[in-house]
Amino acid sequence: MRCWAILIDGVLIWLFAVLFAVIEPALYTPAFWIGGIAYYTLLEGGWTGQTLGRRLIGIRVIDLARGGPIGYPRAFVRTIGRVLSFFVFGLGYFWMLWDREKQTWHDKFAGSVVVPTSAYPVG
Numbered sequence: 001m002r003c004w005a006i007l008i009d010g011v012l013i014w015l016f017a018v019l020f021a022v023i024e025p026a027l028y029t030p031a032f033w034i035g036g037i038a039y040y041t042l043l044e045g046g047w048t049g050q051t052l053g054r055r056l057i058g059i060r061v062i063d064l065a066r067g068g069p070i071g072y073p074r075a076f077v078r079t080i081g082r083v084l085s086f087f088v089f090g091l092g093y094f095w096m097l098w099d100r101e102k103q104t105w106h107d108k109f110a111g112s113v114v115v116p117t118s119a120y121p122v123g
Contacts, residue, residue: 001057002096002114008053013039037079045075048122054114062120064101064113074110081106 013036020031043051047069049061061078063070070078085092085105092105107113 001059005051005053005057005059008056009039009051012052037076040079040082041072041076044078045070045072050117055117058117059114060117060120060122061107061112061114064103064107064111067120070110070112074112078106078110078112081109084109 013032016035016039017028017032020035021028040051044054044061048055049069050059054060061070061075062068063074081092085095096102096104096107101107101113103113
């Protein structure tokens with residue numbers, strides 16, 4: 001499920017960057033990185049803990065200890081942690097396959113976990 005949400009979110013971020021590249025090609029890379037960081041931080045740090053891709057798939061990011069939203073500072077840590085999870089041969093993403101809590105590295109950095117929306121509705 002998570003991979004579909006990542007794909008949907010990635011396409012949305014890519015489209016955002018392409019719009020800037022139409023105006024000025026040199027803006028593609030900054031728009032992609034800054035747009036992606038803002039997208040994940042603002043949406044995962046909000047009260048629903050959902051990006052648009054997560055909302056379509058029916059999953060959300062919550063605080064592992066308390067079950068509520070993780071907030072913007074931890075969402076930012078989680079977003080930056082995605083880069084590390086990816087650049088170490090994607091190992092940080094695959095970590096959830098054998099982790100007891102099904103956490104990726106960026107989940108561990110932020111103290112978060114991804115759960116089904118139906119099991120953990122917004123309060």
